[in-house]
Amino acid sequence: MIFGFGKKNKEEEDYDDEQDLVMFQGAFSGAEVDFTEHARLVQVGLLRAKELITEGLERRAERIRIEPKGERAVVQLIVDGVGYAGGRLSSKEGMAVTQVLKLVSGLDVKNRKSVQKGGIRAEWDDRKFLVMLESKPLQGGAERLTIDLIDVKNAKYSPQELEFSPAVMEKIRELTSKPGIVIAAGPPGSGTTTTSWAILRGIDSYVFASFCFVDPGHRELGNVSKFDRRSDATLDAELVRLTRMEGNVAYIEPLNDAETLNTAMEHTGRLSIVSEMTARDAPSAVESLCKLSGDPAKVASALKGVFGQKLIRKLCEKCKQPYRPNPKLVQKVGLPEKTQVLYKPPSAEDGADIRVCKRCGGSGYLGRVAMLELIEMTDKMKEVVAAGKGSAEIKQVAREENMLNFKDEGLRLVAEGVTSLEELQRAFRAS
Numbered sequence: 001m002i003f004g005f006g007k008k009n010k011e012e013e014d015y016d017d018e019q020d021l022v023m024f025q026g027a028f029s030g031a032e033v034d035f036t037e038h039a040r041l042v043q044v045g046l047l048r049a050k051e052l053i054t055e056g057l058e059r060r061a062e063r064i065r066i067e068p069k070g071e072r073a074v075v076q077l078i079v080d081g082v083g084y085a086g087g088r089l090s091s092k093e094g095m096a097v098t099q100v101l102k103l104v105s106g107l108d109v110k111n112r113k114s115v116q117k118g119g120i121r122a123e124w125d126d127r128k129f130l131v132m133l134e135s136k137p138l139q140g141g142a143e144r145l146t147i148d149l150i151d152v153k154n155a156k157y158s159p160q161e162l163e164f165s166p167a168v169m170e171k172i173r174e175l176t177s178k179p180g181i182v183i184a185a186g187p188p189g190s191g192t193t194t195t196s197w198a199i200l201r202g203i204d205s206y207v208f209a210s211f212c213f214v215d216p217g218h219r220e221l222g223n224v225s226k227f228d229r230r231s232d233a234t235l236d237a238e239l240v241r242l243t244r245m246e247g248n249v250a251y252i253e254p255l256n257d258a259e260t261l262n263t264a265m266e267h268t269g270r271l272s273i274v275s276e277m278t279a280r281d282a283p284s285a286v287e288s289l290c291k292l293s294g295d296p297a298k299v300a301s302a303l304k305g306v307f308g309q310k311l312i313r314k315l316c317e318k319c320k321q322p323y324r325p326n327p328k329l330v331q332k333v334g335l336p337e338k339t340q341v342l343y344k345p346p347s348a349e350d351g352a353d354i355r356v357c358k359r360c361g362g363s364g365y366l367g368r369v370a371m372l373e374l375i376e377m378t379d380k381m382k383e384v385v386a387a388g389k390g391s392a393e394i395k396q397v398a399r400e401e402n403m404l405n406f407k408d409e410g411l412r413l414v415a416e417g418v419t420s421l422e423e424l425q426r427a428f429r430a431s
């Protein structure tokens, strides 16, 4: 209280009303923000912006999108990869919220013509969050805002936290134990960066010295050292320096361009290189690498393996419902024959208790787990890749050689009751 005892003044009442709202604690970049210069904007947009972020946090959203559409701004919340409608905003409110969040992140409010990225340190419900945003210009001076909400303490970075199976852990260690390239590949937004990061964290740190060449952002480094990269040096020069330092593993920028890929391949005589790339799935990633480099034989010898991943929602442990599956269905989808019980979210038709589960908010799902596939460069695979074959042939060899694949991984998760058949089907449809 500022004015001491007695009746609360207006300001304090307002404060009480807001106490459950998210608190902003400064720009992630550390930039000092001058609010006085934008007092009007703060007055118009700040409370609405906090309400919106708070709603996202309450509903466990990992992402909020604000997209101007005519007279309105459409708000979408993404919870465990599934989109839900968020609160309504007028186009004016949408713009004010976007601008005020840019301001608090230390971004340039006056610039609406280029993509900007920034973040805000925040606290809500005694937990620390990062509110990371990206503003993208649209036609007519409008902007689309994408906000990622990251629970700092509970964010998952290591293979254990991501619940990688022992088989996957073993593969990571095997593939990174000798020089060569190991990649996580997937479509944008599929968690590729998280998987590539987990591969890096999964490397045996007692044996190998791992270095991160990119800005880790909010990610924890664990046993990985940050490589002090000189701004005027090329990637090639820095990889040479790492080799001289007797480093073993470099985590470098995405291999989405020929220059980065070819540089990385130059160093696979001495280093393990972990990275990521954008591709539909792992077989397509291998095909793209060959096209990008123009030298399939070189890719075949430099590459160790490519992991692909799909994220799948986990059933809520509190409200999931067991049922006995039809044996014909079990056989048809390829589940183990002895499967007696599967699980699914509660539904009123089954006469389940339909009071909304507090833990998952009634969706029946809580959190996600990654299904992984792996293209491993066995002798047969090397042959096919070096010959410049496409993703269909690569997939075929992977199947023949019984490599880790989405279908088996997904069915294992269904059989273990981690997820439902419906969700598995949705995850395959969604990609």
Ligand SMILES: [Zn+2]
Pocket: 316, 317, 318, 319, 320, 357, 358, 359, 360, 361, 362, 364, 365
């Ligand atoms: Zn539940």
